[in-house]
Amino acid sequence: MTQLAGRPAPPSEFDLFSDAYLRDPASAFVRARKEAPVFWNEALGTWVVTRRADIDAVLMDWETWSCEANGGRLPVPDEYADVVPPELMAEIMIGMDPPKHTAARKVAQRGFLKPVIEALAPEIEARAHRILDGFAHLGAAELMETYCLELTTQTLMALLGLSAEDEPMMRQLRDDHFRVLASGREPMPEPERSEVWARYVAAQLRLRQLAQERRDGDGGDIISLMAMAKNREGNDALSVERIAMHLTEFAAAGTDTTAQAMANAILFLSDAPEQRAEAQADPTLWARVFEETVRRRPSAPFASRVATHDAEIAGVTIPEGDIVWLALASANTDSAAVVDPMRFDIHRDGLDDHDHYAFTKGRHTCLGAPLGRTQGAIGLRVAYERLPGLRAVPDQKQDFLPLAMLPIRRSLQVTWTPSDAKAPESKEH
Incomplete structure (x- = not known):
């Protein structure tokens, strides 16, 4: 990494591993946007970009700002390099540039088209009710695992056409993939490194097996759609190795990010x-609740890019090969573009137009955004219909997997009045 004399430094209190950052990532950038909109973070060895206009420019210029940083620099242990070679890690969906990214996305997005998601909506609602049936009478619960992640995981299993035997693997894979992604900047100590990679490689082999088995099938699940896809020459569009890697991305992004957003919405509505009362009275507002939640606190606070040549951002020269982290949480709360940006407001202008960066922007706009929006709104609506007084326990201890790029909330303690809990409506679920 290039060392520059006099490179801009962050404000003295800036700390991506602090409790304050985990509690509210957006708050960490308020001072930085004014004093050092582009700065060097020594702890992570990256540049950090904080202003919305600058982030927008980087996201829309893939030729200058490559996605190679997201996969091409991940350290693969030598003992697993023959199974998961570094060049395969470089081909994760968020780690490719056109034209390779364009071809892979075209195949994968078939499982996330609007008709597919709309057809799945009744099943998402039915699953939400079934999950809540198990504890609605209790009056208190840890909601992150028991509801938010449970719902998103069940939905993913349905989308992928996976059976119960693969569910433990997929649940673990979401955490392991995020940890592997973060390892390029936040190295894993032993024995965690060996444990994570052993599970990760075993999951890759299982997913490759499933993709191969579905090559000649006729299923409508995402694995089958990717496995059966052909290129113009009539050959398989994606290798089983790449299919497995993309499915790994779905296991993480398709479960945890939406679950995080649902938990964050409960925290915001508790304050x-x-x-909350407005949304409960008018169910059409739940989509706006979800949208405002991910604007105010995106599940992934950063996106990363690498400079393909010396380039300038806000008067700062970024040398070729250096990595930049784009603070999406900061872009969403930049007062130069957003009125009263730190306020949680479900009536905010622009929400219907998705005027924020929670799902990034441009060629790498999140493939699963339609699913996340549908599932998040349904999950919140059903939870508050069944548990009208649902609220987060005040001043509970923070419980995060403390990764700067992807701070993952592990638990959320909530309460409600058991006598107010409602049975589902008469329609079958």
Whole structure:
């Protein structure tokens, strides 16, 4: 990494591993946007970009700002390099540039088209009710694992056409993939490194097996759609190795990010009871609740890129080969573009137009955004219909997997009044 004399430094209190950052990532950038909109973070060895206009420019210029940083620099242990070679890690969906990214996305997005997601909506709602049936009478629960992640995992299993025997693997894979992604900047100590990679490689082999088995099938699940896809020459569009890697990305992004957003929405609504009451009275507002939640606190606070040549951002020269982290949480709360940006407001202008960066922007806009939006809104609506007084326990201890790029909430303690809990409506679920 190039060392530059006099490179801009962050504000003295800036710390991506602090409790304050984990509690509210957006708050960490308020001072930086004013004093050092582009700065060097010594702890991570990356540049950090904080202003919305600058982030927008980087996201829209893939030729200058490559996605190679997301996969091409991940350290693969020598003992697994023959199974998961570094060049395969470089071909994760968020680690490719056109034209390779364009071809892979075209195949994968078939499983996330609007008709597919709309057809799945009744099943998402039915699963949400079934999950809540198990504990609605209790009056208190840890909701992250028991509901948010449970719902998103069950939905993913349905989308992939996987059976119960593969569910433990997929649940673990979501955490392991995020940890592997973070390892390029936040190395794993032993024995964690060996444990994570052993599970990760075993999951890759299982997913490759499933993709191969579905090559000649006729299923409508995402694995089958990717496995059966052909290129113009009539050959398989994607190798089983790449299919498995993309499925790994779906296991992480398709479960954890939406679950994180649902948990964050509950936290925001616990501090905004009047807006919670409005959404409970008007179910059409739940989509706006979800949208405002991911604007105010995106599940992934950063996107990363690498400079393909010396380039300038806000008067700062970024040398070729250096990595930049784009602070999406900062872009979403930049007062130069957003009115009263730190306020949680479900009536905010622009929400219907998705005027924020929670799912990034441009060629790498999140493939699963339609699923996340549908599932998040349904999951929240059903939870508050069944548990009208649902609220987060005040001042609970923070419980995160403390990764700067992807701080993952592991638990959320909530309460409600058992006598107010409602049975589902008469329609079958």
